Amino acid sequence: MAAKKKGRTIVTLEQWVEIRIRDGKTETTLYPSNEVMLERKAKMDPPPNIVYRRLNFVDGVPPEYYWTTNDPRRREFGGHGIQRMAVDTWLETIAEEAQRGTGHVAPCSDLLPRPKERGGCNCPACTFHQRRLEKRSN
Numbered sequence: 001m002a003a004k005k006k007g008r009t010i011v012t013l014e015q016w017v018e019i020r021i022r023d024g025k026t027e028t029t030l031y032p033s034n035e036v037m038l039e040r041k042a043k044m045d046p047p048p049n050i051v052y053r054r055l056n057f058v059d060g061v062p063p064e065y066y067w068t069t070n071d072p073r074r075r076e077f078g079g080h081g082i083q084r085m086a087v088d089t090w091l092e093t094i095a096e097e098a099q100r101g102t103g104h105v106a107p108c109s110d111l112l113p114r115p116k117e118r119g120g121c122n123c124p125a126c127t128f129h130q131r132r133l134e135k136r137s138n
Contacts, residue, residue, distance in 0.1 A: 013037055013048045013087070017055045017105050019065060026062040028104045034094045041087070051090035053105065055081040067107045083108055 016031040032040070041048055057078030061069060068081045085093065085108050093108040100106060 009046070010050060011044065011046055011048045012050045012052055013041055013044075013090075014052045014054070017053055019055060019057050019059075019062065019105075021059040021062050026064050026104065030105075034097075048087055051083075051085050051087055053083040053085075053090075055083065055105065057081070064102070064104050085110060 015034075015037055018029045018031065020027045020029075037051075055065075055068065057065065057068075057074075057080070060078045061075040066075065069075060083093075083105070089108050089110045093106060097104070097106045
């Protein structure tokens with residue numbers, strides 16, 4: 001029997017982002033809040049290396065979030081999206097979001113593909129981000 005190859009340990013911070021439209025206004029709620037996430041990050045040993053933000057568009061995708069998709073059906077009916085990023089990228093992103101003051105999540109500058117240690121992914125988005133990382137490391 002071959003020995004199991006041990007990969008790097010992926011330590012994550014995870015956040016659920018619920019986006020609703022109420023009375024014609026877009027509301028974004030973070031579970032847990034960024035402040036609680038920062039507290040959790042400070043206590044983690046080993047420290048996290050990836051932040052997952054799972055976006056749930058309950059009432060369709062509002063204009064503030066059109067950056068998440070160009071698909072008209074998705075914009076109409078909503079669904080789920082994900083932001084997967086390095087912790088430093090998340091810190092930059094939440095600082096930018098705070099500066100904007102809208103209460104909404106912003107696009108981040110550097111999304112990551114699903115880690116191979118977690119099964120990887122061959123969807124167009126993960127493939128794009130994997131190729132981008134490979135070009136950067138060459």
